[in-house]
Structure formats: C-alpha cells, structure tokens
Amino acid sequence: MSQSTIAIPVFPGTNCEADVAHAVTLFGGIAKVLYHDETNLEGIDGVIIPGGFAHGDYLRTGAIARFSPIMPAIEKLSQKGVPILGVCNGFQILCEAKMLPGALQKNVGMKFICQETGLEVVSSSPITSRLSQGTRLTIPINHFEGNYTCDDSTYENLVKNNQIVLRYTDNPNGSRDSIAGICNERRNVVGLMPHPERASEEILGNSDGAEMLRSFMDAVVSSRMALPA
Amino acid sequence: MTATMENQTPLHRQLGLTDDELEAITQVLDSRAPNDLELAMFSVMWSEHCSYKSSRQYLKTFPTQGEHVLVGPGEGAGVIDIGDDMALAIRIESHNHPSAVEPYQGAATGVGGIIRDIFSMGARPIACLDSLRFGNLDDARTRYLTEGVVSGISGYGNAVGVPTIGGEVIFDKCYKGNPLVNVMALGVLPKSRLTLAKASGDGNLAVLLGSATGRDGIGGASVLASAGFDETSETKRPSVQVGDPFTEKKLIEACLELLESGLAVGVQDLGAAGISCATSETAAAGSMGIDVDIAKIHLRETGMTPAEIMISESQERMLAIVTPQNLDAVLGLAKKWEIDASVIGKVNNSQRFRIFRDGFDSEILADVPVGALGDGPEYNRPNIRDTQLDDRQKVDTNNILAEKFSNTKNFNNETLKVLAQPTIASKAWIYSQYDHQLFLQTVVKPGADASLIRVHGAKAGVGITVDGKGRWCALDPYHGAVAIAIEAIANLSCVGVVPKALVNNLNFGNPEHPEVMNTFSEVVRGTSDVCLASSTPVVGGNVSFYNESNGVNIDPTPVFGVVGTRESIEGKIPGVAFNEDDVLVLVEPMSAKSSGSGHVTLAGSELATMFDLRDGMAPVLDINSSLKTCDAIRKVSYDGVISAVHDISDGGLVTCLAEMSCASSIGFDVAIESNSETTLALFGEGPARFVIGVHQDDLAKVMKEFSDPAISATVIGRAGNDRCKIAHDSDLAVDLEVSEIKEIWSSALSQAIHQ
Numbered sequence: 001m002s003q004s005t006i007a008i009p010v011f012p013g014t015n016c017e018a019d020v021a022h023a024v025t026l027f028g029g030i031a032k033v034l035y036h037d038e039t040n041l042e043g044i045d046g047v048i049i050p051g052g053f054a055h056g057d058y059l060r061t062g063a064i065a066r067f068s069p070i071m072p073a074i075e076k077l078s079q080k081g082v083p084i085l086g087v088c089n090g091f092q093i094l095c096e097a098k099m100l101p102g103a104l105q106k107n108v109g110m111k112f113i114c115q116e117t118g119l120e121v122v123s124s125s126p127i128t129s130r131l132s133q134g135t136r137l138t139i140p141i142n143h144f145e146g147n148y149t150c151d152d153s154t155y156e157n158l159v160k161n162n163q164i165v166l167r168y169t170d171n172p173n174g175s176r177d178s179i180a181g182i183c184n185e186r187r188n189v190v191g192l193m194p195h196p197e198r199a200s201e202e203i204l205g206n207s208d209g210a211e212m213l214r215s216f217m218d219a220v221v222s223s224r225m226a227l228p229a
Numbered sequence: 230m231t232a233t234m235e236n237q238t239p240l241h242r243q244l245g246l247t248d249d250e251l252e253a254i255t256q257v258l259d260s261r262a263p264n265d266l267e268l269a270m271f272s273v274m275w276s277e278h279c280s281y282k283s284s285r286q287y288l289k290t291f292p293t294q295g296e297h298v299l300v301g302p303g304e305g306a307g308v309i310d311i312g313d314d315m316a317l318a319i320r321i322e323s324h325n326h327p328s329a330v331e332p333y334q335g336a337a338t339g340v341g342g343i344i345r346d347i348f349s350m351g352a353r354p355i356a357c358l359d360s361l362r363f364g365n366l367d368d369a370r371t372r373y374l375t376e377g378v379v380s381g382i383s384g385y386g387n388a389v390g391v392p393t394i395g396g397e398v399i400f401d402k403c404y405k406g407n408p409l410v411n412v413m414a415l416g417v418l419p420k421s422r423l424t425l426a427k428a429s430g431d432g433n434l435a436v437l438l439g440s441a442t443g444r445d446g447i448g449g450a451s452v453l454a455s456a457g458f459d460e461t462s463e464t465k466r467p468s469v470q471v472g473d474p475f476t477e478k479k480l481i482e483a484c485l486e487l488l489e490s491g492l493a494v495g496v497q498d499l500g501a502a503g504i505s506c507a508t509s510e511t512a513a514a515g516s517m518g519i520d521v522d523i524a525k526i527h528l529r530e531t532g533m534t535p536a537e538i539m540i541s542e543s544q545e546r547m548l549a550i551v552t553p554q555n556l557d558a559v560l561g562l563a564k565k566w567e568i569d570a571s572v573i574g575k576v577n578n579s580q581r582f583r584i585f586r587d588g589f590d591s592e593i594l595a596d597v598p599v600g601a602l603g604d605g606p607e608y609n610r611p612n613i614r615d616t617q618l619d620d621r622q623k624v625d626t627n628n629i630l631a632e633k634f635s636n637t638k639n640f641n642n643e644t645l646k647v648l649a650q651p652t653i654a655s656k657a658w659i660y661s662q663y664d665h666q667l668f669l670q671t672v673v674k675p676g677a678d679a680s681l682i683r684v685h686g687a688k689a690g691v692g693i694t695v696d697g698k699g700r701w702c703a704l705d706p707y708h709g710a711v712a713i714a715i716e717a718i719a720n721l722s723c724v725g726v727v728p729k730a731l732v733n734n735l736n737f738g739n740p741e742h743p744e745v746m747n748t749f750s751e752v753v754r755g756t757s758d759v760c761l762a763s764s765t766p767v768v769g770g771n772v773s774f775y776n777e778s779n780g781v782n783i784d785p786t787p788v789f790g791v792v793g794t795r796e797s798i799e800g801k802i803p804g805v806a807f808n809e810d811d812v813l814v815l816v817e818p819m820s821a822k823s824s825g826s827g828h829v830t831l832a833g834s835e836l837a838t839m840f841d842l843r844d845g846m847a848p849v850l851d852i853n854s855s856l857k858t859c860d861a862i863r864k865v866s867y868d869g870v871i872s873a874v875h876d877i878s879d880g881g882l883v884t885c886l887a888e889m890s891c892a893s894s895i896g897f898d899v900a901i902e903s904n905s906e907t908t909l910a911l912f913g914e915g916p917a918r919f920v921i922g923v924h925q926d927d928l929a930k931v932m933k934e935f936s937d938p939a940i941s942a943t944v945i946g947r948a949g950n951d952r953c954k955i956a957h958d959s960d961l962a963v964d965l966e967v968s969e970i971k972e973i974w975s976s977a978l979s980q981a982i983h984q
Contacts, residue, residue: 012479012567015390019669022685035565053388056475112383112662142387142664198666203683203798205672 004029004045004220009074011036011054011065016087016197020050023197027210027217036068046083046220047074049090051142051195061089061104061145062096071097080227083126083219084189088143091181091191100184100191101158102150104143108174112144116206117180117194118169125165125183125190126219127212137208139194141172146193148175148182161185166192188223240265244272250606257601266584267595269536270602273502274509277774280605283740284772287753291767292760297729298768305346305426305498306416307768309730311794315687316423318352318416321695321732321790323773327469328410332377336410337385337472338446338544343414344391345498345547348481351424351488352416355668356682357386359396359412360695360734360788364405366651366981371400374408375982381472382412383662388474389481393663394671395680397695399879400651401838403703406778411734411771413695413790417684424488426497428511428519428550428576433494435508435519435574436559439480439546442504443529446470446542476545476568483566484547492555492562499546505539505602507548508574509582513600518579523594524587525573535584535594550576615744622705626832626845627913631906633840640911640962644883645973647835647912653880654977655891672798677805678723678876683798690798692726697734697788698879700833705847706748706785709833710755712848715855716916717791718763719876722859723919724802725867726793728763731756733770733789738782740774748785756787762852765791801869806893807922808872811948813899814931815882816862817918818854819941826851829905829915835880836912848915854939855917862919865934873922881912883955883963885920890953891971899946900956907957922948 006024010017010033021031032044036054041047055064065071071093078084078099086094094100107113121128121135131137150158155176158164166181173193181192196209241251246268254263254271263271277283293301299316300308306320324339340357347354359382364371386393391414428435446469487493495515497507504526512519523535529543551559556572563570575589582602584595634640647653660675672690673681679694696717702709718728733756738745760767776783807813821828831837832845865871873893877885886897903910923931928944935942953970955963 012482013388013390013475015478015667019667022669052390053475053478056388056473056478058475112387112664114387114664114666115657115661140666142666144387195666198669201669203672204666204669205674 001221001224004217004224005032005043006030006220007041007044007047008033009036009049009070010034011068013054013056014050014052014089016051019197020048023200023213024048026200027213029217034070036070039069039073041073041077044077045224046216047077049086049093051088051090054089054093062093065093066097075099078189081186081188082223083216085127085216086191087195088193091193092145094189094191099189100182101154102148104145105147105149106145107147113172114142115140117141117172119166119180119194120169122164122167123162125187127190127192127216128165129218130211130215136169138206139196139209140198141194143193146173146175148179150176158182165190241268241272244268245276246272250275253606257598264595266536266539267597269540270505270595273540274506274602275605277740279501279506281772282606282608283610283746283774284749285607286609287750290753291757293766293768295764295766298766299423302767302769305349307730307732308350308423309768310420311684311687311689311691313687314420315684316418316420317691317792318347318350318418319730319732319790319792320346320769321411321413321734321788322771323409323411323734323736325407325409325736325773325776328378329408331469332374333381333384334469334471336378336381338470339410339412340382340385341389341472341474341477341544342500343412344389344477347414347416348484349426349496349498349547350416350418351422352418353485354391354414354416354481355670356415356693357391357393357412358680358693358695358790359393360697361396361398362404362409362786363400365400365402368405371405372982378408378410379659379662385472385474387664389477390667392665392667392671394665394682395675395693395695398656398659399698401700403784407776407783409736409776409786411736411788413732415693415792422488424496426511427495427515428517429494429515430552430576431578433550433552433576434556434572435576436549436551436570437526437546437573438483438549438563438570439568440473440476440543441527441529441569442538442541442543444533444537444541447537447540470542470544472544479566479568480545480547483562483568486562487549487559492551492559494550494552497548499548501542503539503541503543509599509602511548511550512576512582513603518577518581518599519574520577520583520585520589521574522585522588525571527569527571539584610740610746611743612746612750613743614747621844622846624844626837626842627830627906627909629842630831630836630908634908638960638962640907641965644887644963644965646839647880647884648887648970648974649977650835650839651978651981653835653884655975656978657975658979658982673724673802679720679726681724681726681802688797689794690726692721692724692793692795693790694720695788695790696720697786699784699786700838701847702748702752702787703784704833704845706751707755708847708849710752710787711759711850711852712916713787714756714759714789715850716878717789718856719859719917721791721793722863723866723874723876725795725863727795727863728765728791728793730768731760731765731789731791732768733787734773735770736773736776736783736786736788738777742782745782752785752787759852763856795867803866803869803871803874804892805875805889806873807889807895807948809895809949810925811872811922812925812928812944813897813946813948814921814923814942815945816858816921816935816940816942818851818858819939820851820854821915821918822941829909829913831909831913834912834914836908850917857937857939858917861934861937861940865921865931870927870931871921871923875920877918877920878916879914881914883911886955887953887970887974889920890967891974894967894971895948896950896952896967897946897948898954901945902958907962910957911955911962
C-alpha cells in the first residue's frame, strides 16, 4: 500500500503544524499542511489538527476555528470513518465543532502549564491501539485551557461507551475524572491535550509518544482498507 | 509638574531635548527651527534609548569580527553562519521601564519587539530566553511584578509560537524599584534569505503591515526608557504599549512568506520611535530619500496629531519596501494572513525624509535630511571611578564570614537556607509556564547550565545561555564583566558547545553620573578582553541607562547572551544528574586553587548577600586558564565520556552538588581538602569551576583530558545512597537527606511568590 497522506490544517495562530508534519513523516506518512480556507480534502487519508492558538484563542479556544471553511470538509471525512486526531488546540477545536463531546476550560491553577505529565491508557482507539489498557506513559502537556469538563449525562455516556481514551495519573489541570483524551462513539475521532509528537524521539529525551503516533498511522491504513477506493 | 509650569517650559525640553541638542537640530535644518512634528521625531530618535549617545564611543571598541559573522552590530539582529547553508540570527533587548510600570504588558511587548527584530532579517524566530531581575520577594509589589512579568512572557511568547527555552533570574534588593526584563531571541534562516532593512530603488513603495496605529506607547523610548524612576512613574502607564501576540504570529508568517517568495526588497520592524524611525532608517540605509503620506496610515483612533502618528509605538507593525510590480502580490499575502496593509510612502532619490498631510501634492508637514534623525549626538560624558570602590574592595568578606562561623562545624542549616533563596532555588515554577518544547528542537531543556537545541536542516547543535551577575560588577566592573562572560562560556561548555557570538544587554544607572559611566566603560573593557581571548565576537546589543529609582542606581548589570555550536547534535549529552556510584571530580583552573588568587570569593556571593554583606572584591580570574578549563570540560562533555557535569555558580560548591543530587535523587559523599575556611570552601563563588560525574571505568581516560598544568582536577568523592555529605578538612560539614534538600530546593520559589 502506498504511503498515507495526513492533512494538517493550519489556522491563523496555529503553531504546531511543523512539529506534527515532522512526526507524520517520521512514522511513514506524507504530511500535507493545508491552510484553513481549503475545502477540498480529496486524497486525504487522515487528519491531525495541531496545537497552537487558532485565531489567537480569542473569544474562547477553538470557538472561531470551528467556522473555518476546512471544518465541514473534515467533518465529512469523519462521517466516512476517516481517523481524525486533535492535539491540544486541535482537541479544543473538535469540541467546539461538536465532533467530540464536552469542553476544555482554564486550568484549575489558573496558569499555563508546560511539563511532562503521567498518563494511563484507558481504552483502545486510533491513538492507543498499540498500547494495552493500563499502560503508563509520560507525555508533555502545554496548555492554559486543558481542564476537561462535561455535564453528567455526557460523562455517563463517555463511561458507558468506553470513550475515555487517556487519563492523567496526577491530574494537573483539574479535568473531570482526570480525562486527558476521549474519542467519539464511532471511535474514529480522538482528542487529547498531551502532545505525543513532542515525545516521539530519543533525542528529545522521551519517546513515549511514538507508539501513539504509530497507532494513529495504523488506524489510517485500516480505514483506507475499509473505504471504497 | 503643574500645568502652568509645563506651559512655561519650552517644548524641546518637555520632550527631553537639551538646548544644545535643539541648536544642533536647527543646524541640520539649515538654520531653520524645527516645527513641532519634527521636534517630536527628533526628541525620540535622539533619545538615549534610540541614539546610544552616551554609550556609542565605548560600544565601538567591542571586537565584532569573525569568519562566521554574517551580520554584526547595528542591524535588526546579529547573524552567524552555522554551516549547511544555515544561519542564526541573535538579538537581546531590554524592556525594563515598561515592565516596572505595567509588568504583564511590559514583558509581553518586550518579547514581541525582539521577535520582530529577528524575523525582519528573514529568520524564523525559534527561541527566546529571559534574564530577569527583581527585588526581594518579601515585598508585595515585587511579588506582583514577578508574577506579572512571568505571565506576560508566558502569555505572549506561548501564543506567538516562539518557545522560551531558558533564562535566569536573580532577586536582589537593588532591583526593587527598577526590575530588569531582558529578552534574547534566536532565529534560523537559510543563508539565501538573509535580508537587511534597506530601501533601495527609486519609486519603490513603503507598505505598513499589521496593527493599526494608536496612541499607545507614545514616547515610550524618550519618556520611559530615557529617564529614571520616582513616585510619579505610575502616571507613565499610558506610555506602555499593549501586545497582541495573535497579530504578531500572523505578521511572522506573512513576512517570512514575503521574503521567501522574494516579494520584498527590505523589511524593517517598528519599534522605538515607530514609523519615523522605520521609514527614515530604511531610506538612510539605502542612501535614498522617502516621502510618507500620513493620511494613508491606518489608525486605531480618531483625532491623532501627525506627531502622535509618527512616534506612536503601537506594537505588531512592520514596514516592507516593495516594487510597484509586486504590490498586488504583497497585498494578497496580507489578505491571506488577515493583516492590514497600507501603502504609506514612496522611496526616491531626494535624500530627504518628507511627511505629507494627505497625498504627495499636499502640505509638507516635515522635511529633514534623511540621515539626520538617525545621526544623533554623541557624548563623551564625564567618566570617573567611584572613589568609594577602593574602600569597599578592601573589605575582607571571606574573613568576616569565617569569623561569623568560627564556632560552627555543621553547616546543614546554612546549606538549606542557601538552597531556599529564590535566586538559587529551582526555577521550574517559572519555566513550566513557558512553552519550551515547540518545534521539537529542545534537546537540553530549561533548568540546566545552558539550553541546547537541534536546528532542523543543520547538523550542528546550538547552545545558548544568558548570564549577568550585577553584584560582581558592583564590586569591580572590569573583573565582574570578565567573570560573567567566562561564566556564560562555562555554561556552554557543559553542553559541549563552542562559543560563537555574544550579545549584551548593558543595564546601568544614570549615565549623567560620572561613576556610572566609569562602570560602563570598565564593563565594556572586561567584556572585550574575554571576547578577544575566546574568539567570541560581539554581534549585537542593547544599552539600557537610567535604571535608577529615587536617585539610587541599580548595580551595574551587564547581561551576556552567548550562542555557540557543537559539531553534531547527535550523541550522548551528559546532564546535571549523576549516576549511582559515579566518581565526582572537581575541575577548576589551577589559578583558582591557590588560596589568595581571588578567583573564588564570598564577596558578592549568595551567602554574603543573605547577611547583607555587599562589599569586597569581585572574583579575579586568569582568563586564559579559565578558558582552558572550559575547553577541557567541553571536550569531555561532547565526547560523552562523563555521565554528568554542572558548573559551580551561585551558592558555591554546596549548591552545585545539591542541584546534581536533586536532578538525580541520588546522594553523595564528598571530602574537600583546602587550606581555606569552610565557609569559603562550601559557599565561595567564581566561574569556570565544575563538578563532573564519571563512571569508575572511564576515570583514567577522563583525567587525562585535564593534564594541562593550567587545569586542576581533583577526585572529591562519589555519588550514591540517599544522603548528601560534605566533609571539609575531615570535619563533616554537611549531612542531609536528599529528599529534604530536594523538597526545599524545588518548592522555595513558589512558596516565596505565594507568601
């Protein structure tokens, strides 16, 4: 099978696009960085919405980005079952776009936090398929608004459908039930606050994120096989 | 000053110009008195901050040459070659006065300003480091300033997408009324994209990109940066600019795309003196003239006077010089990145800088020779050594402290107290608020001796450090500057990096005080001596005078940002953390070992400061043997034959060992033999001294690297277990649990902030 092409949308204010592109290339994919006015996603096998400050995080993180022309195209792909991953600001955007339930509010300590953070794998998903449940990882977080919140019925659904993908082992931001990452019911859209791409090479002192990104590339390949050519 | 008095003061004096300066301006204008607009522009451009009128004669003496130097001082940023057709742009700048008035915005716009300097050269900004100075944290306002500055750096730097990968902070009472916020930035560029801010080509257009111009930051350079502080400083708040990192991020992308696609002849950032400076300087640099149509400048508010528009320091603005053929493409790019753009001027051959009211056939509001604004006066201010210095240097701080502790055998309490000093304690509370990992480049993260990054597209690794201990320069400006520069080089050597370029931010008091000018010139001399001996040219810098509050000057505080390279980023990089059973070796210049050399001293040390002992002589270094020691450390670090290395810096040997212990959670058992007192042996400070951790099997090989007679290497003990033990001349001076040390060192800063 040919290499998979991963779209990396860039909104004004996005800043992790080059990092994600680097990681995609590292794990065998073709990275295609697309500006947010792009509406044609033909030939795209997977999407990673990178971190940053889309539209300056003005109004509310992700609140303006959800209206960008590229978003309906991404949603359409997600409906076909194409794997979509949102990292940090990408997670916030996916929540605002209602492609994932819940919201991310300011950290409990009211400070930006950039540090290595302990995680535990809770369920299998496009980013955890290579990792067994209960696996402990250390991945950096880098956010001011990473405190996951949702109403009780949403939370009960998340638990019931096994949609909680990752939990913090030492909840750094006050997230409900220490949630660090979730997926949608169909399990092809995933959002997480930690940055696996920042922990995917030995030279950076941590490669715990490599298996997460390899899992995602696996998911992209499976989705391509399942989709009509 | 009352309103009536203000009215009686001539305008030029209100704007900070002297009578002689007014006379000089009149001469430049062929005996015509400047009008109010011209006067306003001259007042800012001829301010100390913009014109370096007191410092220029000394700055000229810095060594600035080097084979690898592509751009030296005087441009937006210094640029050096790092191989593989890649170059590095480096710059440091202060935002002291704005931060003292409004800490969040002051620091934020300091970050924004320096980042614009970097991308104006065609370089992508990839890293910032901050050097911060505050008063003691027992003061509530200092805590407010500290939290505000850190939040400002975090809020702006993270959002603009430039990681803050290192820095340093010192708390000392001399900065209580006048904190220092120095920001250093690095950018990377393919050599082919190097762009200088030059307006060439008759008929080319000046396009203003970015934010609308408002009344924020009017006179920031002249009002704030070029005068000291007193109780009226609060009223200067309107002179502080407000930052918008989102607009800056879009400007970065737009300008880099502009330069990458060859659409701009030159790009210049708008900093101090705003549009007047950017337009006149680019035209002067290209030996051209420029006409500006003031009506075309997009404004944030109505009713602004021409003078306000021309000297406004509104943030996030850039000036691009483009050919008429490329204009549409440039405007298209601006539209793509959602930034405003207006054609505000035209380059011509007139050698004049002219401002028009509304269209190039309308009233001329100002007309001056194009170079005049940038060609400010140069002063040879009185320069006299402070006579009190001789008496202060005679004070034997080592002896005072030795006597204070003459009956003390156990220094556990003093060790814990030193480790709990905010200057010494872990700075994780600060750097965990900064994105320090963006761009997947940070190989050695904040909290180490120097930061180390890989540059995508280049083989070399780049090391960066920023250092500046004012206390030493207060005791002796020449030796203090030497010690700081060596300290920076020592930090780089810990990560295996050869120094390649130095930028300095010279923070001093009032240059109208002759003893301040003397400390300034002595610091310049000391810096130059180390730069020459280490082949580290000065590629840029910034001078910040008038750092005084209520007539009291800060300690002279030169801050040196030193950048260097290692041939390859690959390979094992020893950290601060040692391994269980490592042999610990103290490596220092032989000259530091002999007692009485003055290399290691308690004068200016953290221990002395705790007792408010502020006299004595700064460390006196033998430059050559200090550099040789750094060279040897660099080699063993680069070769990866050692497992750990840490330089002995603030807080002395005890602190160095304790920090290595905190990093590894492993204890140590060390014995020091010396003929000096325990206080000096444990807490004495002086750069180019290191502790390394070596595996027993590699010890002989490593020791051979220190065979030069200028270098001393002594096995002092071993790492291991969970206790930190230091014996001095067979008395057990320190015996503490690792966990106790770690708890105090890790939490002291956060506790001091939240007291």
